[in-house]
Amino acid sequence: MPPLLSRRTFLLGSGAGAALMLTGCSIGKAEALSTAGTLDFADPLAIPPLAPSTLASDGARVFQLTAKAGSSLFHPAAPTPTWGYNGDFLGPTLRARRGEKVRVAVQNDLPDPTTVHWHGMQIPAIYDGSAHQVIAPGAQWVPEWTIDQPAATLWYHPHVHGKSEEQMTRGLTGMFIVDGDGPDQGLPTEYGVDDVPLIIQDRTFAGDGSFQVSSTTPEGLLGDTMLINGSINPYLIVRTEAVRLRILNAATARVFNFGFSDNRTFTVVGTDGGVLPAPVPVERLMLSPGERAEIVVRFKAGEQPVLQSHPQELGMSGELNIRAGGNDSLDLLQFRAATKLAAAAKLPASLVPPASLDLEDSSRTRGFILKDMYINGKIMDMSRIDETVGAGTVETWNVSNTDNLAHNFHVHGAQFRIIDIDGVNPQPEFAGWKDTVFLPVRATARIQIKFSPYADPATPYMYHCHFIRHADMGMMGQFTTV
CATH class of the missing domain: 2.60.40.420 (Cupredoxins -  blue copper proteins)
Incomplete structure (x- = not known):
């Protein structure tokens, strides 16, 4: 396998072991990346495991997270040094219900200091996991809090001042699902089957198989290889007429403009902080780094649509827009609907009461x-x-x-x-x-x-x-x- 080089010189071909094809772009001149229609979707989509938990004597739900170094085989030519939580790359999905007291024992087995920030969580500042809650190598940090917010798709990642991009790029990212204290609003709920997490990232590989960890554009690291839950060019077998996708833009710099290869309409049912009052049909959904959305997609037996990222307007000049990936067309994930699909009810006209934030006049x-x-x-x-x-x-x-x-x-x-x-x-x-x-x-x-x-x-x-x-x-x- 040839060395893996920068997106500005080479375009990664289909398949984990495929050859790299010269695109003809010269150093210093930005050109858009397109993988649409070029990928082989050879591997099944990895699903992050649900993190096990125990109940303490005080009723708290206790999770264990260990940040550690490992090795992952993204390409057969060379293993990639990676970091992960409870594994070699990424982390398990933590899941708890509104009203529960949660305690997370975080062990740092990395060679460097790190933190764990609970992105989107309503949490006391001392447990927020920002740059002030540094965990030294070999040390443990045990935040605890009571979840008091609506059902939502949240996530966790390092927040070390000046080192966050490097540590996230090495693999420190995971999802945290908060379940509500009421009914499920008629949405799909079987984790990994019709309720599927999608952690979307991009990477560039160096010739020795390692991740490039230094920024490549003014916006930050922009990769030529897309990872979905750590899988390259993956497919997902669909067995139900409707699937809920929990999409997390976990890239450090790339904006994704999600849509499907057949331009089908899909339904947005939730954003960063929870479920929307009513389903919203769209053909495109743009998410910048850190944003999340829950969407419901309906399928017909035997079809194989592809989730893609389409070009978007970032407001920058033409050259900067290209360098920031704004003109890129990317295949992300192929869906393979079975020949017979389990029936799924249509979404209700309303999901939750109108998102009254209970907001009185602003104090300032x-x-x-x-x-x-x-x-x-x-x-x-x-x-x-x-x-x-x-x-x-x-x-x-x-x-x-x-x-x-x-x-x-x-x-x-x-x-x-x-x-x-x-x-x-x-x-x-x-x-x-x-x-x-x-x-x-x-x-x-x-x-x-x-x-x-x-x-x-x-x-x-x-x-x-x-x-x-x-x-x-x-x-x-x-x-x-x-």
Whole structure:
């Protein structure tokens, strides 16, 4: 097998062991990547296992996570050094129900310090797992909290200041599913069968089989090989008429514009913070790094549609848009519907009560300017508290991207509603609870945030761009709840 080289010089052909084909692009000149119609979908999709748990004497559901180094065989030519939780790459899916007390014993068996951030979780700041909760090599950290938020697809990943992109690229990522305390809204619920997690990432392999871990574009690492749950060019056998896909954009820099090879309509039923009030039919769904969505796709017996990522407009100039992957066309996952499918009921017209956030008038309005890796002209300082908010209060934040690069904005320990972007109401599929909002160049989002009820004047939460290279370079701020 030839050496694995950069996407800007070579295009990865179909199959894990396929040859690489020269695309004719010269160094320094950006060209779009297209894998549409070129992949062989030779391997079954890996499904992250559900993490086992025990019940402690105080009623807490206890999970064990060990971060450790390993080795994974993505290509037959050479193994890839990887990091994972309870395994060689990625981590198990943690699952708990609203109202449960959760305790996670996190052991760091890596050679470097790490953290585990519970992205999207309403959690006390001391257990948030940000850059302030560092776990030294050989040490253990045991956060615990009571889950008090709606059913949602969340995730966990490292948040070491200046090292997050590298550690996530090596493989430290996992999903955390919160189940509600009520009925399942008529959605598919059998994990790995008709309720399927999709952790979507991209990677570039070096000639020795290792991951490239240094940034390749101003946005960050942009890979030429797509991984879905750690699988390259995978397929999923479908045995039911309807399948719920929990999509997580776990890439550190790539924006995905999801759709299908036959341009079929699919239904968005949930976003970052939970289930939407009503199903929303769409043909495309764009998610920036860190965002999640739950979709329901209906299938007919024997068909084999492909989940793809289509070109998107990031608001950047033509050359920058290409370098950021905005013109790429990517095949991701083939679905193989069985010759006979189990019947599935149609989705109800409404899923949950209208997403009333119980938001009274905002107590305050704040403004945030994103430009040149700064927020409001400041670079991240671990010792500086940038904002102080009232625990459990509601505020309106105006977040503006005045840079020439795309950004997004993630707030720890809180959920928000998008009021508008550039004065226009959000599309219905983004009208529910969110924790991350995408900001193309020159876009301004107004968001209304309900803050954590946990007061802690000494320990900050963070807000930052979730293009991870940008966060590593200092595009972050800190706030406390008092």
